[in-house]
Amino acid sequence: MVTKIKLKNGEAKWVGFIAKKNGALLDLSSAVPSFVMSDTDKTVAYIEKDSTDFDMTDAADGVIKVNLTKTDLSADNVAPGDYVSELKIIFTSQIDEDISQDIPTTIYKSKFS
Numbered sequence: 764m765v766t767k768i769k770l771k772n773g774e775a776k777w778v779g780f781i782a783k784k785n786g787a788l789l790d791l792s793s794a795v796p797s798f799v800m801s802d803t804d805k806t807v808a809y810i811e812k813d814s815t816d817f818d819m820t821d822a823a824d825g826v827i828k829v830n831l832t833k834t835d836l837s838a839d840n841v842a843p844g845d846y847v848s849e850l851k852i853i854f855t856s857q858i859d860e861d862i863s864q865d866i867p868t869t870i871y872k873s874k875f876s
Contacts, residue, residue, distance in 0.1 A: 765864050768848060770831065771873040772838040777818065777828040780850055780863075788825030795853040798829045800846050800868055809841045836870065843872040 768778055778798075782789040796819075798812040810831065818828040829850075834840065850863040 765866050768866055768868040769871065770836055770868070771871045772836055772841070772843065773833060773873050773875055774831075774836050775833045776831045776836070778831060779826060779828045782825045782827070782852065791822040791825060791827055791852065792819065793855055794822065794827075795855060796827055796829070797851045797853075798848065799851075800841075800848040803845055803847050805847060809846065810835045838872070841870050843870050845869050 770776060782791055795814045796817050797814065798810070798816070799808050800810040801808045812829050812831075816830050818830070821827070846868040848866040848868045850866070852861050854861070
């Protein structure tokens with residue numbers, strides 16, 4: 764199940780993901796994740812994150828989080844509107860690469876940004 768990501772300009776947020784296969788949590792401890800948020804046509808990437816931007820503390824239980832900084836979510840970087848995000852996970856032990864379903868993402872204007 765994919766849940767829409769809702770963010771505001773000027774925020775700094777950790778966005779969490781839970782990985783399952785056939786209903787069971789996946790051990791992501793040896794995985795290499797990356798994240799991209801682009802326009803809905805996927806022609807321009809506004810935010811790109813590599814594995815160093817992820818909190819892997821609970822990866823063995825299928826839970827990882829990506830750090831979206833204030834700079835990532837600044838009004839200068841992303842205008843309010845609709846985007847699409849994707850999570851890619853490379854399983855190094857299996858030489859397997861999985862890409863999530865499109866994740867609808869909306870950035871809202873903040874009076875503080």
